[in-house]
Amino acid sequence: MIVAGIDIGSRAAKAAIIKDGTILATTICDTGPESIKTAHATINAALEGTGLTLDDIDYTVATGYGRVLVPFARENVSEISCHARGINWYHPSVRTILDMGGQDCKAIRCDAEGHVTDFVMNDKCAGGTGRFLEMIADVLNAPLAEIGDLALQSKETIPFNTICAVFAKTEAIARLRQGVNRSDILAGLNEAIATRCLNLLKRVSIEKDFTITGGIAKNSGMVAKIAEKVGLEPLLAEDPQIIGALGAALFAQEKYLGKETEEAAKVQYGYNDGTGDYFITINLGSCDGCGECVSACPEGIFEVFQEDGHQPKARVTEASRKRLSILCPGYHSCSSEHRTNCLSICQQNAISLTW
Amino acid sequence: MSDERIATLEPFRIVNNTFPKTKEIQELKQEGKKVFGWLCTYVPEEIIHAAGALPIRITGCSEEQELDDANAYLYINNCSFSRSCLQMGLKGEYDYVDGVIAGSTCDGARRLFDLWSHYLRAPFHHILTVPRKYTERAHRLYYEQVSQFKTLLEQHLGIEITDEALVKSITVFNESRELLKRLYELRKLDLPPITGAETMEVLNTSFRMPKELFNHYLHQLLDELAGSKIAHPSRARLMVTGSTMNNPEFLRSIEELGGLVVTDELCTSTRYWSDPVVLDDRPPLEAISRRYLNNFPCARMVPSDERFDRILQLAHDYKVDGVISQIIRYCVPYAHDLPLISERLKKAGIPVLALDVEYGTSGSGQIRTRVQAFLEMLETKKK
Numbered sequence: 001m002i003v004a005g006i007d008i009g010s011r012a013a014k015a016a017i018i019k020d021g022t023i024l025a026t027t028i029c030d031t032g033p034e035s036i037k038t039a040h041a042t043i044n045a046a047l048e049g050t051g052l053t054l055d056d057i058d059y060t061v062a063t064g065y066g067r068v069l070v071p072f073a074r075e076n077v078s079e080i081s082c083h084a085r086g087i088n089w090y091h092p093s094v095r096t097i098l099d100m101g102g103q104d105c106k107a108i109r110c111d112a113e114g115h116v117t118d119f120v121m122n123d124k125c126a127g128g129t130g131r132f133l134e135m136i137a138d139v140l141n142a143p144l145a146e147i148g149d150l151a152l153q154s155k156e157t158i159p160f161n162t163i164c165a166v167f168a169k170t171e172a173i174a175r176l177r178q179g180v181n182r183s184d185i186l187a188g189l190n191e192a193i194a195t196r197c198l199n200l201l202k203r204v205s206i207e208k209d210f211t212i213t214g215g216i217a218k219n220s221g222m223v224a225k226i227a228e229k230v231g232l233e234p235l236l237a238e239d240p241q242i243i244g245a246l247g248a249a250l251f252a253q254e255k256y257l258g259k260e261t262e263e264a265a266k267v268q269y270g271y272n273d274g275t276g277d278y279f280i281t282i283n284l285g286s287c288d289g290c291g292e293c294v295s296a297c298p299e300g301i302f303e304v305f306q307e308d309g310h311q312p313k314a315r316v317t318e319a320s321r322k323r324l325s326i327l328c329p330g331y332h333s334c335s336s337e338h339r340t341n342c343l344s345i346c347q348q349n350a351i352s353l354t355w
Numbered sequence: 356m357s358d359e360r361i362a363t364l365e366p367f368r369i370v371n372n373t374f375p376k377t378k379e380i381q382e383l384k385q386e387g388k389k390v391f392g393w394l395c396t397y398v399p400e401e402i403i404h405a406a407g408a409l410p411i412r413i414t415g416c417s418e419e420q421e422l423d424d425a426n427a428y429l430y431i432n433n434c435s436f437s438r439s440c441l442q443m444g445l446k447g448e449y450d451y452v453d454g455v456i457a458g459s460t461c462d463g464a465r466r467l468f469d470l471w472s473h474y475l476r477a478p479f480h481h482i483l484t485v486p487r488k489y490t491e492r493a494h495r496l497y498y499e500q501v502s503q504f505k506t507l508l509e510q511h512l513g514i515e516i517t518d519e520a521l522v523k524s525i526t527v528f529n530e531s532r533e534l535l536k537r538l539y540e541l542r543k544l545d546l547p548p549i550t551g552a553e554t555m556e557v558l559n560t561s562f563r564m565p566k567e568l569f570n571h572y573l574h575q576l577l578d579e580l581a582g583s584k585i586a587h588p589s590r591a592r593l594m595v596t597g598s599t600m601n602n603p604e605f606l607r608s609i610e611e612l613g614g615l616v617v618t619d620e621l622c623t624s625t626r627y628w629s630d631p632v633v634l635d636d637r638p639p640l641e642a643i644s645r646r647y648l649n650n651f652p653c654a655r656m657v658p659s660d661e662r663f664d665r666i667l668q669l670a671h672d673y674k675v676d677g678v679i680s681q682i683i684r685y686c687v688p689y690a691h692d693l694p695l696i697s698e699r700l701k702k703a704g705i706p707v708l709a710l711d712v713e714y715g716t717s718g719s720g721q722i723r724t725r726v727q728a729f730l731e732m733l734e735t736k737k738k
Contacts, residue, residue, distance in 0.1 A: 078724050078728035079728075081728055116731065120709075332584050344545045
C-alpha cells in the first residue's frame with residue numbers, strides 16, 4: 001500500500017509518501033503561481049529516486065490553502081486536522097500545536113490519537129507569519145535560512161511596538177539607520193511575534209506537550225523566543241515543515257484502509273424486480289447490535305443474531321428478504337408516518353436503503 | 356448536498372434579487388401606500404401595519420461592497436452592518452421610504468439612525484428607547500415608548516390606529532410566525548428537506564414585502580415541502596449564532612463543505628419570528644409591547660441567561676452537533692457574550708467555532724479552512 005499527502009501552502013508546497021507504514025520520501029518545493037503545476041512538480045520531486053510513479057500511489061489526500069486544486073488527490077482535509085495527525089506520528093504525547101505557516105498562524109489542541117479538539121487561527125493580518133519574516137530578512141539583507149541563528153546572537157533585544165508588516169518594516173529600517181545591530185532587531189521582532197503567538201495559544205489553553213510546526217519552526221531564534229514566552233520547551237519534529245503533508249498522507253492511509261474494510265463489512269439484502277432496486281445494506285463494521293432497529297421497524301424486518309465468539313449484529317430476517325418492496329414503503333413514506341424508523345433510530349448510521 | 360430544486364422558492368428569490376426596489380413595493384407606492392423602514396427587531400411592526408402602511412426592514416447589501424460614502428460619514432468603530440445600510444441609503448436605494456424607525460438597542464443602530472435622519476431626511480424619523488431588562492418597570496417604560504410611537508405615527512399620518520386594526524395586524528403577523536415555525540419544524544428531521552441557505556432566503560423576504568403575500572408564498576412552500584422527497588444528509592448539524600446577518604451565501608459556503616445549518620439564533624431569523632403576540636385579555640397595544648420586550652432576546656439584554664437557555668434549548672431540539680458563532684467587528688454585545696455562551700455550550704458537549712466576520716462576508720478562503728477543520732473535528736467526535 002502506497003499513499004501520499006500533499007500540502008500546498010501559500011509559500012511552500014510539501015509532499016510525503018508512505019509505503020506500508022513507513023515514510024518513503026518527503027519533499028519541499030516553492031509554491032508557484034499555478035496550483036496544479038505546483039502539485040505535479042511537488043509530487044514528482046517526492047517520487048524521484050523511489051522508482052515509483054504517480055500511478056503506483058493508491059490514495060492521495062491534499063491539504064493546505066491549495067488543497068482543492070490538486071488534480072490527483074482523492075480527497076482534501078484541512079491543514080488544521082493534518083498538523084494534529086502529522087505530529088502524532090512523531091510525538092503522540094503532544095497536546096498543543098502552534099502551526100506557523102507562510103501566511104497564517106494557528107493554535108491547535110489535540111488528543112492522544114491526533115484528533116483536533118479545538119483550534120484558533122489568526123485573522124486576516126499576515127503580521128508575524130513566514131511572509132513577514134521573508135520581508136524582514138530582505139530589509140536586513142540576511143539570507144532567510146540564517147536569520148534564526150542571527151537572532152540568537154543578540155545581546156540586547158530592541159522592543160518593537162508593532163507586528164504590522166508595514167510599520168515593522170519602517171521601524172526596522174529606522175533602527176538600522178541608527179546603527180542598531182541586525183541581531184538585536186531580529187530578536188525584538190521575534191519577541192513581538194512570540195507574544196502574539198502566546199495570545200493565540202492562550203485562547204485554546206496550553207497543555208503539555210507542546211510543539212511548533214510549519215516553516216517557521218525551523219527558525220531557531222523564533223523557536224527560542226516562543227519557548228521562553230510559553231515556558232515550555234517545544235517537542236520538535238525532525239522536519240516541522242512537512243508535518244502537514246505527513247498528516248495528509250496518514251489520512252490517506254486511514255481512508256484507503258477504511259474503504260477496504262468497510263466494503264468487506266457491508267452485507268446487502270434485497271433484489272431488483274424490474275420496478276426498481278430494493279436493497280437494504282447493513283454495515284457490520286459499525287453496527288453495534290443494539291437492536292433498536294428491530295423494534296423501530298413496524299414490519300419487523302430486522303433481527304439481531306450472534307455467532308459464536310462474535311458481537312451481536314443486526315440482519316434482515318430470512319422471511320423478509322424476498323418481500324422487501326412489499327413490506328417496506330421506503331424511507332420517505334415511512335418517516336412521514338412514523339416518528340422513528342430504522343435509519344433515524346440507528347446511532348451508528350449502519351443501515352442504508354436504496355428506495 | 357443534493358441539487359434538487361424547490362420550485363416554490365422562486366417568488367422569494369425574485370423579491371430578494373430586486374430589493375429594495377421590488378415591483379410590489381413600487382406598485383404600492385404608486386397606489387399611494389406609505390412605506391416605513393425599520394432598523395431593529397425591537398420596533399413593533401404591527402403598529403406600522405395597522406396604520407395602513409407597509410413596514411420593511413432596512414438591511415445592507417448581502418455581499419461585501421465598497422463603503423466609500425459610509426466610511427466618510429461614520430466613525431471608525433461603527434460596525435460594517437450600519438455602514439452597509441448607510442451606504443445603500445446614501446446611494447438612494449431606499450429613497451422611497453416615508454419614514455425610518457429605530458430602537459436604541461446598540462451603538463451601531465443608533466449612529467446609523469442619527470446619520471440617516473440628519474443626511475437622508477425621510478419625512479418621519481423616530482427612535483424608541485428600549486430597556487435592557489425585563490422587569491415590570493422596564494415593561495412600563497417600553498409600553499410608554501410603544502404608545503408614544505403610535506401617537507406620533509397617528510399625528511404624522513393624520514389617522515387613528517384603532518384597537519380593531521391592531522388586532523387584525525396581530526393576526527396577520529402571528530400567522531406568519533406560526534408558518535415560519537412550521538418551516539423550522541421540518542429542519543428538526545434527521546434529513547431536513549430544506550437547507551439553511553434556502554431558509555434564509557425565505558426569511559429575508561419576510562421583512563421585504565407585504566406580510567399577507569409573504570404568508571401566501573410560505574403556504575405554497577410548505578405544501579411543496581410536505582410532499583417533497585428532498586432530504587439533506589450532512590457531515591454535521593449546525594447552529595449559527597451571533598451578529599445580525601442576512602446573507603444566504605455565507606450559509607451556502609458552509610453547506611457546500613458538507614455541514615447543514617438546521618437552526619440559528621439570529622435577529623434576522625429565529626429571533627425575528629420566535630414568539631407570537633399573546634392577546635389574552637390585554638389591550639392589543641400592551642400585548643404587542645410585552646411581546647417585543649419579552650421576545651427571544653438580543654445579546655444586549657440582561658440577564659443573559661434567558662438568551663443562553665434558549666440557545667441551549669434550540670441546540671437540543673434541533674440535535675445540533677456544533678455551533679458557528681459569527682460576529683461582526685465592533686459588535687460589542689455579541690463579542691462580549693461569546694466566552695460565556697461558549698462555556699455553557701462546551702459544557703453541554705457542543706463545540707463552538709468563533710468566526711470574526713464583516714457584514715456581507717461570504718465564504719472566504721480563511722473561513723472555509725476553519726469551517727472545514729471544524730466539520731472534521733465534529734465528525735471525529737461523533738465516531
